[in-house]
Amino acid sequence: MAVGRTPALQDPHWLDGRLYWLEQRPQEQGRTTLLRRTGPDAPPEELTPGPWNLRSRVHDYGGGPCALGHRSNGAAVAVFVHDGDRSLWRLDLDRAGAAPVRLGGLEAFGVAAGALGDGLIDAGRDRWIGVLEADGRDHLVALSLEGGGAERIHASADFCGYPALSDSGRHLAWVEWQQPAMPWERSQLWLGQLQASGSLSACRPVAGSNATSPRAISVFQPIWAGTDLVVANDHSGYWNLERLADADLFSAEQLSPEQPTDPWQCLLPMEADIGMPQWVAGMSTHTWDGTQLLASACREGSWQLGRVSSAGEWQPLAQPFTDLAGLCAERGRLACIASNPTTPSGLLELELTHGQWHHTPAAPCPLEPDAISVPEVLWFAGHGGQRTHAWYYPPAGGAHPRAPLLVKGHSGPTSMARTGLSLGIQYWTSRGWGVVDVNYGGSTGFGRAYRERLDGQWGVVDVADCAAAAEALVAAGKACAQRIAIEGGSAGGFTVLAALCFTEVFRAGASRYGVADLSALARDTHRFEARYLDGLVGPWPVAKDTYAARSPLQHADRIRCPVIFFQGLDDVVVPPEQTERMALALQANGIPVEVHLFPEEGHGFRTSATQIQVLEATEAFFRRHFQL
Helix, strand or coil: CCCCCCCEEEEEECCCCCCEEEEEHHHCCCCCEEEEEEEEEEEEEECCCCCEECCCCCCCCEECCCCEEEEECEEEEEEEECCCCCCCEEEECCCCCCEEEEEEEEHHCCCCCCCCEEEEEEEHCCCCEEEEEEEEEEEEEEEEEECEEEEEEECCCCEEEEEECCCCCCCEEEEEEECCCCCCCCEECCCEEEECCEEEEEEEEEECCCCCCCCCCCEEEEEEEEEEEEEEEECCCCEEEECCHHHCCCCCCCCCCCCCCCEEEEECCCCCCCCCCCCCCCCEEECCCCCCCCEEEEEEEEEEEEEEECCCCCCCCCCCEEEEEEEEEECCCEEEEEECCCCCEEEEEECCCCEEEEEEECCCCCCHHHCCCEEEEEEEEHHHEEEEEEECCCCCCCCCCCCCCEEEEEECCCCCCCCCCCHHHHHHHHCCCCEEEEECCCCCCCCCHHHHHHHHCCCCCCHHHHHHHHHHHHCCCCCCCCCCCEECCHHHHHHHHHHHCCCCCCCCEEEEEECCCHHHHHCCCCCCHCCCHHHHHCCCCHHHHHHHHCCCCHHHHHHHEEEEEEEEECCCCCCCCHHHHHHHHHHHHCCCCEEEECCCEEECCCCHHHHHHHHHHHHHHHHHHHHH
């Protein structure tokens, strides 16, 4: 129930009054399919039954595998990436029972290796525009909806994504960034003019900063609000919305990407983030319904919905959900993926005129309301005494001094501990564990300065914050100091191993595809993160001594407690060798170790069987070693 049956809902989209969304199904080996319905009470219709699998692999993390829109004749259409052949396919949505038609794959662009995704429909020219990752860089490309006509319309210096087409079809905006920066550190909003022929001209940056700019600025998710261009920009310290009016779109003399103050207008100055780290394509925190601008804003780890008035006021939209993603709107109706501490994730539909809302969970909640552990805000003194945030979930029956405690370090490491109902967390609390989900320094949802706490300090700040959260709960009489475990995946797995090496707080650990050797990661990881560690640790190889000092593999002899490992053998982000070497080093030191390898899993486990095995094996391992 906790991880094996509930599908993950993604990327809702309104089109002609119908709501479309993607559903990733763990019971079908993580296959993602397209669904739609005509109203809140209407049954969903699956448009891409098996074996269709909608998945983009741009930057390996993917996202944005499906674009919806209209053709030049007004017909509704979807264009998606099918993971079976990595090609683009067209589905005519107005024809009942229509079969997808192949438009073309990498061969259409004359490349043998790469990835396609993150696209949109250019109705006026009857084509798909999206991102092609190939030949060591990203390109904006176009492919005819009839197939056969393909061209590269822009080559970025390094990375690009989030293309947005104006209603007139004359302007295209997108985001670019260059190594060593990640998009949430330094990125630029680019703007170009589309000619009648479909070529892109006058391309240039109009906001944000590049890798050599003296000031670090990040932009997120350009959209068109009528004839104006809107983007989230964090030069104020938070991702706030700014607008570039139609009359200023191509005034080259006025536009300055270093100081976007004029003609850019900040629509809503607030100490809250309307944006997210751009790990995957297709994320949306703001949208335009045709007449009004709507957004989700995160303040101190909790999300709320609101309308941005023409006077620059935030007008909250009444609804009970605090974990929101994938905003979309059309003609007075809004939809997103929403949950709260007692309600599972599902589709939220909100009628904006009267404020009526309807929520459809992805799966029924198996728990009665009074059996759910509701998170409590925990502020504590973290690394350097800085005020740090976490969500604490008391064990069933209430907190007490002998309760075991599970500390969770999120992945990313720019992600965040969210407030939506997690059956994975309830699995632990229902068995008598307290759980603390830590928003360590570096987490999103608290502004840029909070994210920058981790600059050059990965393996230090995150470790200290996780340890301090556990110690704060022990001091408050809510946990037993001899029964504290820590678990995490990816970057969170690194935090687990580093915490076991460099603190004495934890008595057991679980690492899912975690980084063990920072030097190997700097040398061997995929293109998207090839220079990520420059900012988190230091420039490689200049800072190789720092890499060695913080790598758990170099200090395995300092771990004195049991560790369980989980690793996908198809992982290209953290190669399996890292987990295997770390486990062997601990075994050589006589430390109790379990290793679980999954031949058909990559970085992040997608199938229900794997997820169930990971959860049950972790709990059994901790229970055995804690003698519970």
